[in-house]
Amino acid sequence: MTTTEPTPAVQKSSEVLLSVDGLVKHFPIRKGVLQRQVGAVQAVDGLTFDVTQGETLSLVGESGCGKTTTGRLLTRLLEPTAGTIVFEGRDISHLREGQMRPLRRDVQMIFQDPYGSLNPRHTVGKIVGAPFRLQNVKTEHGVKRAVQELLELVGLSPEHYNRYPHEFSGGQRQRIGIARTLALRPKLIVADEPVSALDVSIQAQVVNLLEDLQEEFDLTYVMIAHDLSVVRHVSDRVAVMYLGKIVELADRVDLYENPMHPYTTALLSAVPVPDTKRKGKQERIRLQGDVPSPINPPPACRFHTRCWKAQDICKTVEPPLIQLAPGHQTACHFPENATPEQEATATAAAKA
Structure with missing residues (x-):
């Protein structure tokens, strides 16, 4: 990562893309034959913040403070216990799976583990092309051509189309995951520690790639991280979390x-x-x-x-x-x- 002083952050837009109010997620603790609830893990407890179009908001804090849980709530991979999540003016807090399906095009996630997030039984072409098939999206020149263009976009070769994840390095696997995330041109991307599992020499390349893609496609990021040097380099605003609260x-x-x-x-x-x-x-x-x-x-x-x-x-x-x-x-x-x-x-x- 470059050691030069980053330029001052600039507010990129005044339009609120995502609004969170009083967001809560408690995981119940159950015991006994009847599985009665005896307590709860208060992973997220009353978060309120907005994310404007085109900006990068980073969530930082110690392990266990609720960063990843927050990211999964924003993408509706988890059901909130309370509070509201409003995306483009629509409350998505408790939408059913079928109602969320169309919104998956606009809200995507980059996972922390570039090894566990890719199916080892599938080729790169099948992995990156899955969003097109799941959302029934037709492309002008076919799915294969679209996937190859995505691979080029993230710095890989179109020839990698028929290879399997185990044939790539950690940085290349994360690029494959980023290509899959970009397939449907989402508006909001939640990046859960996208470089923490990578070598330091590769981290800067992936961070610079994310910044270039943000500028090219007007992406909005919610970045989850614990490396404050990386956060300073990529963020517009920073939210510090401690024990489930900002x-x-x-x-x-x-x-x-x-x-x-x-x-x-x-x-x-x-x-x-x-x-x-x-x-x-x-x-x-x-x-x-x-x-x-x-x-x-x-x-x-x-x-x-x-x-x-x-x-x-x-x-x-x-x-x-x-x-x-x-x-x-x-x-x-x-x-x-x-x-x-x-x-x-x-x-x-x-x-x-």
């Missing part, structure tokens, strides 16, 4: 240069600095303890058990996700890098 949502440049939530500050302090002159000046914040269980999360602010700024109010009053600066939302009673006016806004929100 704790900070801001423009990429603003978030990296002026983080307000203590958890975000701790995450950014762990990002490796390639500049040896600055490396020694970076203060590493080490969080104490493990992430609490989503089965029984802490009350009020879920981060208070690991936060160095926590006070009594953090244990009794849940901080709302409010805007403390233009386009910068934070859920914290005592935000970092905040002006006196912003601190007063956070205090007033807690009392409301």
